[in-house]
Amino acid sequence: MIDLRVLDEWRWVKTNYGALYIAQMTLDKNRLEPAERTCVNAYLTPLDFEGEDELSFFQLIGSQSNLAESDRATITLAKHRTLLCCTNDRPMIETCEIHDVQFLRTFNIISKMNASGYKSKEECLAMVAKLISERNLWIKPELVEAWKLTLI
Numbered sequence: 572m573i574d575l576r577v578l579d580e581w582r583w584v585k586t587n588y589g590a591l592y593i594a595q596m597t598l599d600k601n602r603l604e605p606a607e608r609t610c611v612n613a614y615l616t617p618l619d620f621e622g623e624d625e626l627s628f629f630q631l632i633g634s635q636s637n638l639a640e641s642d643r644a645t646i647t648l649a650k651h652r653t654l655l656c657c658t659n660d661r662p663m664i665e666t667c668e669i670h671d672v673q674f675l676r677t678f679n680i681i682s683k684m685n686a687s688g689y690k691s692k693e694e695c696l697a698m699v700a701k702l703i704s705e706r707n708l709w710i711k712p713e714l715v716e717a718w719k720l721t722l723i
Contacts, residue, residue: 572615574659574677576607577705578698581614583689584680592654594644595619601641618648625651628670636666646672659708677702678718685722692722 572593575581585591593615603611611617620626629647632638638646642663649656649672656667656674667674681698684690690698699715702708 572607572610572657573706574702574708575614575657576610577702578677578681580680580684581610583684585614587683587687588655588675588680591615592618592648592652594641594648596644597641600639618652620644620647632666632670635669636662638662638666642666646670649673682718682721692719695722 575584581591591614593611595617598611598617620629625647628650629643632643632646636643642660645658646656646663646666648654649667650670656663656672658664658674659676664674681690681695685692685695696719703710
């Protein structure tokens with residue numbers, strides 16, 4: 572969510588990936604900044620657990636990892652509602668891989684913007700630079716260099 576707020580590409584993401592959701596638990600457990608709350612209200616639909624299967628899976632993830640409750644809720648909803656889990660967080664990605672949950676990283680989104688012709692290579696590089704500077708996002712330089720070669 573934070574990366575999308577920084578990049579301000581909500582409409583493109585919604586058009587290309589469909590409806591955008593957030594775990595209600597994330598809203599309940601996290602103190603969102605006013606700018607984040609504005610984005611949530613404008614672009615995201617809160618989802619809550621429905622049924623024992625989701626609660627059981629949430630608890631299973633809790634017994635297997637040290638993920639925050641809001642992260643576990645996000646993965647649970649993605650798994651049981653067949654949604655993409657959007658994250659750059661390594662422990663979340665590892666949990667998604669273990670439980671066969673489809674995930675999407677910010678670089679995937681930016682790459683699709685480029686491949687679709689929506690953003691030029693220069694615009695994509697500027698987006699990554701913005702994430703690094705404004706979010707203090709740390710990305711291995713060799714990953715950034717390899718990714719740059721995929722842009723058109």
